Amino acid sequence: MxxxxxxxxxxxxxxxxxxxxxxxxxxxxxxxxxxxxxxxxxxxxxxxxxxxxxTDNYIFETVSSLLQQWPNTRYRNGHNIVPVTIPVNTLLYHGTWHKEVPSGPEWVATDPEHSYLFCRAHEAGKGCWHLTLAVTRPLNVLYFDGSSAAKMQGCMDSQDLIAWGHVERKRIFDEWNRIHDLCAWGKKYNLDGYMRMEPNFEIMLCDFTEGVEVVSFLNLVGRHVERPLPPLPRNVTEPQDDEHLLAIHRVIESGHTHNHFPGETRAQLDLTRLVSFYDTDMFPNLIESRYNQERFFHRPASIGEDGRQRLLQRLDEVLTTSQPxxxxxxxxxxxxxxxxxxxxxxxxxxxxxxxxxxxxxxxxxxxxxxxxxxxxxxxxxxxxxxxxxxxxxxxxxxxxxxxxxxxxxxxxxxxxxxxxxxxxxxxxxxxxxxxxxxxxxxxxxxxxxxxxxxxxxxxxxxxxxxxxxxxxxxxxxxxxxxxxVKCRPECGFEETCYIPTWPWLRGAEWPKQPGKPPREPPRDPGAVRAEDLTLKWDRMCGWVKDFTLDDEEDDWSRPQPKCVRRIFPYNDL
Structure with a gap:
């Protein structure tokens, strides 16, 4: 045998x-x-x-699933890195609380419903600011598949291996350093940014003065909030909560437009330069870590230093101009x-x-x-x-x-x-x-x-x-x-089929210091510490090694589709 x-x-x-x-x-x-x-x-x-x-079955299915919301929400830990081109006149969106075009790397959404969720008025009556950009030349972008923007263990492995050489659980929320270090690494390859996915697709744009121009920068009616992105409330009673629920569901709906093939068509794949962590010739160290493991738990993290060097060498090959x-x-x-x-x-x-x-x-x-x-x-x-x-x-x-x-x-x-x-x-x-x-x-x-x-x-x-x-x-x-992978039985007209995704996972709480009021996301590098997070968030991210998942928390590790309402009254995501 x-x-x-x-x-x-x-x-x-x-x-x-x-x-x-x-x-x-x-x-x-x-x-x-x-x-x-x-x-x-x-x-x-x-x-x-x-x-x-x-791994033929894994390579076939992950390549088949590229730039599609549904399969990459189900299997969050991405295993492919693919160069993509963002074509001219593609619109990109950035929501913020102040009128200032970013002077350094920042995040832009491919759909305005996503960026509007970050359009927050932190002073009553001041409104928020929403920036719309248009691509003026093809943008050279590297795409990480899976739910590569989700702040959960395993989702960002491929990015962190490139940026830092290793994966640290306590740096999951260290997005500020992550985007700066990735942009610094990609500068020699003339990379304009990195494409990722959470409830919808986004781009970590390295320079807002290169390859894009401002279409509009509008002061919009923004919801007055004191924290960056609260989770879905369980009991909705106030009108402002209804408004927030609608904004969340608009993001989910916009993501669902890319659920299945052809997916997000505003990114054009170059499969002749695909890099896969399921390539057993390139990354043999990962074979043992996958053995007898469900695909939900496959991760590139255990690639080893020799594997990382092969990864960087392969990326150097595919990102140079002398490609066949x-x-x-x-x-x-x-x-x-x-x-x-x-x-x-x-x-x-x-x-x-x-x-x-x-x-x-x-x-x-x-x-x-x-x-x-x-x-x-x-x-x-x-x-x-x-x-x-x-x-x-x-x-x-x-x-x-x-x-x-x-x-x-x-x-x-x-x-x-x-x-x-x-x-x-x-x-x-x-x-x-x-x-x-x-x-x-x-x-x-x-x-x-x-x-x-x-x-x-x-x-x-x-x-x-x-x-x-x-x-x-x-x-x-x-x-x-x-x-x-479907909702069985099928959802009714007032419902939509939904796979639990970051950050709207059952029972999730926005990370905060116990006993202190919610605060703005810190811009100081390293200010987010694992010890600041609640135990429940710790469990969700898989940071408690001896924690045994029960049926409810199983949604986080093995997300399964379920019907949720798409008109009032909304139910818990």
Whole structure:
């Protein structure tokens, strides 16, 4: 079994055979060493499941989820760093309490509902100030995926590894130093800023005089508050609380417009220069930290100093101007094709096989439905050689055709043009398709043996349905696509489906010193200390090591969708 796991890792995760990341087309290595020949012989073996250490499923899904609110809210700890371009005439917004265009790095929102939440009147009757900027040249920005602006442990790992070389829990709130140190690091690469996400997307803009111009700087009617960003009140009784609730829900709604593909379209991804912490060749130190861990708890923090040096070296490569142009493959569309073909169908098949009544009819319906997914791969004449055999290996040509058709040209004539990042994405697409087709073609072939070549009296429909159901359940769990994460039952018209997100998590309290009134966010570097925070906030951020999550706090570590009202009366987020 261990040998199979290692072989699967070679096939699916694909460690380099000649050079770092230089994964070689399958057909190009037939005359290589015996071990390589064995790999070629075994690659369409139905018994060969992915290695526990394989990351193709993670790379595929995280790349598929880039710049989308929903999947990056569910899995907060980002694992990708991608150069993006902010196009000309994109509007950016900054809310503040005084009329002063920032003279140094500051935060801007991509939607005004988000920035308006920071438009605070700290003196009654004075109003607040809301700055609107327009991009005058393409902005060169680095995007951190996940909920990379959430002040929670794990969310900012990739930023802090770049800025400070390590991750410190007590510096989660040290945003002032974080933005200054990142901007200082990125200056040599002419980076204009960094894109992150919390309830909506934002940009840490390094210079308000470069690449942007002021469209307006308006004194708006601002809500008079004494603290920076209070949480959602549990009991709403005063009109001003209703007003604040509306402002919060407008932010959530604006974020939800980017929930699913195509996501935030005002940032244009360059996938030819993607860096992924799920790249096991680049960051082998992270393999052990992920072993037997749910994806909710995967973090780049344990990368080690050697891993950080590889990260900085790789970022130096992708951020220099002498980059190859890439193959021209539209990776986003290729991934969408795979998802469009299989997401709904796998969900339906899983539903069919999980039914418990009339198992014989369920078995036949599921087999016919599975065959209907595969007709373009069912070669005429490919049939079992022996009616008494229980092996489905005779269907390997169909397995191969199903798994390799979408990338055959990329593996062939286009392969020499691929960048390192493209080869990583290609490997993830190949590995994902291989597992989908291994399971689907395996179920279909098993059905041919059992339903067409076996006497009905010898068939145990319940056992076969249970077996197929387990295979599909394992597959969908392995893929873990965000398309399957929904509110069940569906929300009513007066509701919206919501995944708990920073800073509106159940029971969260804005950090403050016990016994003292709320205060302005300190601008003095290092003024935010972990010991200033309440125990509940400590627990939410995961700073109490011996703390066991109960059902309520589980929302914080494994956020699940739920229906919340979108018109009055609002319920607790």
């Amino acid at each position: 261990k040998a199979l796991g290692a072989l699967s890792s070679l096939l699916v995760a694909g460690p380099p055979l000649l050079a770092l990341g230089a994964q070689i087309p399958f057909y190009a290595i037939a005359d290589q060493a015996p071990d390589t020949a064995r790999v070629l012989e075994e690659r369409w073996n139905f018994d060969l499941a992915p290695s526990p250490n394989a 142009s890439g193959s021209g493959v539209d990776w986003t569309s290729l991934i969408r094709v795979v998802k469009h073909r299989y997401a709904d169908r796998l969900e339906i098949l899983r539903y069919m096989l999980n039914k418990t009544e009339n198992t014989e009819q369920t078995l036949r319906d599921a087999h016919v439905y599975t065959q209907s997914i595969l007709p373009q791969y069912l070669r005429n004449g490919v049939r079992p050689d022996n009616s008494s055999s229980t092996s489905v290996q005779w269907a390997s040509p169909i397995f191969e055709e199903c798994a390799s058709t979408h990338t055959r040209t990329v593996r062939g004539t286009l392969y020499p043009k691929l960048t390192y990042s493209e080869r990583l994405i290609l490997s993830s697409v190949d590995g994902t398709l291989r597992e989908i087709c291994r399971v689907l073609v395996g179920i279909w072939a098993d059905g041919v043996l059992k339903l067409e070549l076996t006497e009905a009296t010898a068939l145990d429909p319940g056992a076969v349905v249970a077996d197929w159901s387990a295979r599909i359940n394992d597959l969908t769990q392995w893929l873990d696509w965000s398309e399957w």
